[in-house]
Amino acid sequence: MLKLHELQKKLVAEGNLPFLIRERSNLFYLLGFRGSAGLLLVFPEEAIFICDGRYSVQAREEVPQEITVKEYREKPLLLINELLKERGQKTLLVEESLPIGMVKKLEEQGISVNVAPPFLASLRSRKSDAELAKILKAVEISEQAFLETLPLLKVGVRERDIALELDYKMRLGGAEELAFPTIVAFGERSALPHASPGKWALKEGDWVLIDWGARVEGYCADMTRTLCFGASDTQFEELFEAVFEAQKRAQAILTEGVEAGKVDEAARSLLKEKGWGEYFVHGLGHGVGVEVHEEPRLAPQSEVVLKSGMVLTIEPGVYLPGKGGIRLENLFFLDKENLRKLNNLPERI
Template sequence: AVEAILFLDMINIRYLTGFAGSEGALLIGQEEATLLIDGRYATQARQEAHGVKVFEYQDRIDGIVAVILEDGSKTVGFEAQAISYDTYTRLKNRLKGTKLRPVSDEISTIRAIKGEREIAAIRKAAEISSGALTSVYDFIRPGVRERDLAVDLEFKMRHNGAEGVSFATIVASGTNSALPHAAPSSRKIEDGDVVVIDCGAVYGGYHSDETCTFAVGQANDRQKEVYRLVKEAHDRARDTVRAGVPCSVVDRAARTCIEDRGLGAYFPHGTGHGVGLAIHEAPRIAAKSKGALEAGMVVTIEPGVYIPDIWGIRIEDTVLVKEDGCEVLTKIVKDFIILT
């Protein structure tokens, strides 16, 4: 057991306090919670943070030490993944009478279940992203560079109200589409290409995530066949989603579908992940995932098949877990669209 918890992950700090700055710390102590910031964020912290005392420091380590000593806790938990070895060592050397204990496992899912306000923000982010993607369909044509299409799509998301993009937009055409996380390049789209576009918007701090795969000009029989397979895997996994279902079972629904057609080796990643204030957060939907889905979680369903040096196909939706199923928050229907 711990008497206090030190948070250094700024996403968790935003979740717990409302403070959206880029540096600080939070101690949830025995009697009160204290948000630690430097002078750059003094006004912002007092405007945004709620339910906490604001402590302004000149030096971050000095500030953390002072607040912990004032709190009087003898055992303080901390987020292991959010602290450097240097910071940990300096705190340990200064807090001789205090035991520091990692508690990452215990707090890794604190953001997993979303409230009504959070769901509304994700729904709006998905609406912005889907709308922006459909608005650039005419730009997905031979001769257009992947990089230019990505820039146009990101501009449309911001123009439509996004605070930013969830991640660097993926536009991958031809053989590049066989790379699950390809970066947009100077390659020009060609007739007959498969084009994978993976994008998301940020609204109110919350992210969306959606992937569509298109064919440009024409699609051959093999492309149509694999698209139908990935769509079937996506639909099976989506239809498995409901409260109480183990995350590994959702992954298995998609993976078995692809493995049964002999393409399991070309599906190298998990079926999905949680989405919220971070683009990747709990829960993880993969073969070795522990735990089960709960109502209020928001997760992606994103199976894919990637044939090296040829092309790849991925289909992704963001869904809200409910007691009796799920609601698809992303807006684009996942039929195979051939853009001519």
């Protein structure tokens, strides 16, 4: 309930307006509700969870008892309108992602609909001790599964075989599900930052990129390692050292109060100096929590000021079409005292 109370304080500051929440990740974050559909209508001093008959029992089991649960039969937006009228409200804040069709139906009922400020993105970006503990458990399970899968890398094994085995071992180790679809890419396919594992077989000298993470009690892990199978070539060693140095340079300035864009630039400028800047084709990192990609984003020109309590990835990469790619991704917790690396695997595997 603490998270919900923090949100309600923000609503008071916003003029005591009610806020309609539909995103599954936000419903889980605020209530612990794991169903696939529901609506949370938050007023400054109360909150009402709205669902259909499929979820009414589940909602009463998962949603805190202080929250009123209302079941609708046909049209939830009519119920929302009634609840607003009962409280003398004509204006409603909504998530930016609310479908335009729902917005129109609300407006047809005489409700003024405004997109809410990023209340929840701000709250979710800073993790409590309990949230951090869940992320750490997800990291532990992910790393153990990786170590158990690594010996299976042999000539002829397919990308999808390694991905399936890694997924299985994460589940076996205690993951409730995957944080995201596991990426395993061999050889020149490692130059695809988000490659889908396929039938491609491992060959001697291939670069191997693996990006994976477990989800535990609703919270994610995310990490990437790249290795050269067999004897490494000169270009792999050169690129690996450049990416590793970029990782360390960004890590050195990742402190409370720094702008996210400056952390990105620290790594990006190093790769430019080495002549690989044009092959770093994505942002440096992102927040991790209930979703594997959350605010803040460590990206060029981002002016977001980093704060204590954030869990962030740093993941510089260089991707050479026709040859291969190298990405190193670590997970960090930012607090007032220092920067804490959450994963324990060495960068060089």
